[in-house]
Amino acid sequence: MTPEEILHTARSVIERESQAVANLVDQIGPDFIQAAEMLLACEGHVLVAGSGTSHAVGARLAHLLSCCGTPALFIHPGDSQHGLSGAVTARDVLIALSKGGETAEVNFLVSIAKRRGAKVIAITERPESTLGQQSDVILCVRAPAEVDPYGMIATGSSLVNCAFGDALCVTLLHLRGYTRDQFGETHPGGAVGKRIAAERGA
Numbered sequence: 664m665t666p667e668e669i670l671h672t673a674r675s676v677i678e679r680e681s682q683a684v685a686n687l688v689d690q691i692g693p694d695f696i697q698a699a700e701m702l703l704a705c706e707g708h709v710l711v712a713g714s715g716t717s718h719a720v721g722a723r724l725a726h727l728l729s730c731c732g733t734p735a736l737f738i739h740p741g742d743s744q745h746g747l748s749g750a751v752t753a754r755d756v757l758i759a760l761s762k763g764g765e766t767a768e769v770n771f772l773v774s775i776a777k778r779r780g781a782k783v784i785a786i787t788e789r790p791e792s793t794l795g796q797q798s799d800v801i802l803c804v805r806a807p808a809e810v811d812p813y814g815m816i817a818t819g820s821s822l823v824n825c826a827f828g829d830a831l832c833v834t835l836l837h838l839r840g841y842t843r844d845q846f847g848e849t850h851p852g853g854a855v856g857k858r859i860a861a862e863r864g865a
Contacts, residue, residue: 665805666691670716675810676732676810676818679810679819679829680806680810680818680819680822680828681760682807683806683807683816683819683823684822684823685825685828685832686806686807687804687823687826688723689692690794690803690804690805690827691830694800694801694802694803694832695802695830695834697800698784698800698802699835699838701756701782701784701799701800702728702733702784702831702835703733703753703835703838703839705733705754705756705782706754707752707753707754707755707756707781707799708735708736708754708755709725709733709734709735709736709755709756709757709758710729710735710736710737710738710755710756710757710758710776710781711724711725711728711735711736711737711738711757711758711759711760711848712738712739712740712743712757712758712759712760712769712772713739713740713759713760713761713766713769714738714739714741714761714766714768714775715766715817716820716821717760717762717766717817717824718737718739718759718819719821720760720821720824720825720828720848721737721758721760721817722737723824723825723828724758724760724761724828724831724832725737727828727829727832727834728831728832729830729849730827730846730850731833731835731836731839732835732839732841732845732846733835733839734831736750737768738750738751738757738772739766740766740769740771740772741768743768743771743772743775744768744771744772744794747770747775748775748776751772751775751776751779751781752779752780752781753779753780754781755776755779755781756781756782756783756784757772757773757776757781757783757784757828758783758784758786759772759783759784759785759786759794759798760786760787760852761775761785761786761787761792762787762788762789762796762817762820763787763788763789764787764789764790764791764792764793764794764795765792765793766787766794769794770793770794770797773785773794773797773798774797777810781800782796782799782800783799783800784798784799784800784801784802785797785798785800785801785802786804786824786827786828787803787804788803788804788805788806789801789803793796794817796830802827803840804823804827805825806819806820806822806823806824807819811858825853843859845862846859847859847860847863
């Protein structure tokens with residue numbers, strides 16, 4: 664590749680992915696409100712599960728939910744078949760991520776959660792999938808074709824799911840009235856912690 668081709672490729676990826684995120688605006692509707700209200704009413708923990716790239720997206724979502732005042736933990740679907748599913752209770756809400764909705768280990772965990780009486784929110788492209796059929800709320804998040812040459816690597820779709828999760832986290836932050844001081848209590852470390860401490864005059 665020439666230097667110009669390298670730059671063109673990189674810029675094309677960013678243009679396509681930024682457009683994919685922008686298209687999310689039209690995918691936010693009544694189901695999003697239902698999911699936000701379910702999470703707000705959760706009396707237990709919010710549990711997040713996903714495999715492969717959805718694992719990375721889910722772990723990020725669980726972390727940011729906790730940062731925004733919604734206690735959340737990531738559960739690895741594979742480990743749930745070896746005892747970890749014991750963490751799921753009727754007081755919890757499980758957010759299950761699967762692009763196609765047919766990831767076996769994710770659906771196995773969802774079936775356990777349903778038997779325990781937990782609520783399930785699916786984030787998937789296919790509402791008609793096994794995951795969708797088991798869920799209480801379906802957040803249908805669609806992305807255009809992936810940006811790699813084969814259309815198989817979860818590039819743009821993972822970014823879209825991250826942005827969708829961000830919208831959910833910040834919406835819950837507002838719904839809870841989560842304050843800057845509360846955030847400071849859970850994030851005393853790093854540059855952010857130092858900044859908040861300085862503002863408090865500590």
